[in-house]
Amino acid sequence: MDEWKKVLVLPETKIQNAIEIIDRCCLQIAIVVDSDGRLLGTVTDEDICRGILKGIPLNDPVERIMNPHPVTIPAITDKKSILPILRANKLRHLPVVDDAGHIIGIERLDDLIESPKNENWVVVMAGGMGKRLRPLTKDCPKPMLQVGDKPVLETILNQFMSQGFYKFCFCVHYKSEKIRDYFQDGSKWGAEIHYIDEEKPMGTVGSLSLFPFQTDRPILIINGDILTKVSFNQLIDFHFRHQALATVAVATYDYQVPYGVVKANKDRLIGFEEKPVYANFVNAGVYVLNPEILNLIPKNRYFDMNRLLKNLLAEEKKICIFPIREYWIDIGNIEDFQQAQHDYGGVFL
Structure with missing residues (x-):
């Protein structure tokens, strides 16, 4: 109370x-x-x-x-x-x-109010080969690597399910049978899971050209190697409030210069800044796209999200950024994998 x-x-x-x-x-x-x-x-x-x-x-x-x-x-x-x-x-x-x-x-x-189910589709890009994580991915697709007590992809699924999402589309390619055999149709989790099979690598968004469902709701896309505690409902609310065509979630990345930085005016020294820290936004691998954007993705071809976003910017379409302040990690290499293992118990359990 x-x-x-x-x-x-x-x-x-x-x-x-x-x-x-x-x-x-x-x-x-x-x-x-x-x-x-x-x-x-x-x-x-x-x-x-x-x-x-x-x-x-x-x-x-x-x-x-x-x-x-x-x-x-x-x-x-x-x-x-x-x-x-x-x-x-x-x-x-x-x-x-x-x-x-x-x-x-x-x-x-x-x-x-009673929390309703969220009808937005969630697309998980789970087809990558995870070359930077070898030898861990020699016989295992990257999203199926176990962090904590379960595969990364299961933690992603659970995060969405806990927020009311239940309609999923997994885009798969490398060793896709391991993902299919584990998740099947999703009924074990109370989810509805469908699959898009990439016959060849299609980039970070190319497989969306094969998305088989009609929808008038924004679609959430997440890379299959992302662990985060972000509120996906707040992300969608932000997308609606700003009337964006696309929204890119961003994380803050701090970089510390390991030296004293010289401040100058032309050829004159005016001061020093000792080992400054610079903060930048980086692409967090989580997006919201209005469904009409799918028509801009070439059919059954390799196509990256950055290319899609650049095309939208060239047409002066409204793209917003949503800063993630909660836990976020991109498991792109062995060091990130080890960090995720270290963090998991304190963040997700």
């Missing part, structure tokens, strides 16, 4: 600490209050995403990214009227406040 008390933070709380609170608690929100418990603002994943995209450091105070004017309700609000307020404002949370502005509770959309 008092779970909301665990998500209260002060305005000077670091953004990173607020993120940890959001991840640790089930409410998916942080409430910013003053020392007397009066509501100052709210912080959701959407606020965090905006802050990351603006380049706001995670060690800055949370008041820099909070929504200072959240919609609130008084404690006497009729329960029947809460759901319409949430829907009218496209919100997932409503702070409950008393007459003096103190926070006394939270109403959540998830608590008021």
Whole structure:
């Protein structure tokens, strides 16, 4: 009943600490209050995403990214009227406040409605040969390598299933029989699994030209070597809100220069920066595509996602990026595989 008390933070709380609170608690929100418990603002994943995209450091105070004017309700609000307020404002949370502005509770959309199944298709690119992971992939397709207590592909499936997704299409090629024999039609997991067989390697998106189903919903695509705790529902919500034709999930990659960097103005030394860290966004291998994009993929040919996105950019189509702030790793080589093994128990169990 008092779970909301665990998500209260002060305005000077670091953004990173607020993120940890959001991840640790089930409410998916942080409430910013003053020392007397009066509501100052709210912080959701959407606020965090905006802050990351603006380049706001995670060690800055949370008041820099909070929504200072959240919609609130008084404690006497009729329960029947809460759901319409949430829907009218496209919100997932409503702070409950008393007459003096103190926070006394939270109403959540998830608590008021039954979670429906998600009808969006999920396409998993699981056909790669995993050459950089040899000898591990000599007799095993990369998505079937065991990390923790199960194959990578099963963890991917479970992450989607836990968020309401159940319609899957696995694009397979290298040693595809091992994937088919293990997952079959997906009924063991309560899923519906179909397969696209690549007779030859078709790149990171070419097999989507063979997608056999009609849909008017955005399609989620994920590479079969990605482990992440990202909210795929929030990713789709972001895609809808920004009215994008395509959305690319991105992860933050920090690179530290191992030397002191010289600052200069023409030929004059003006200072040094000792071993600076530069943050960049990298492609996370997770995408949302509107179904009409499938018509732009050449039939039954090798075609990469980067080529598709470049073609869309050339036509000035709207492509958005969605920053992943949760756990993410691309198991591309032996070092990444070992890191995933190390992380697994603390992240997925």
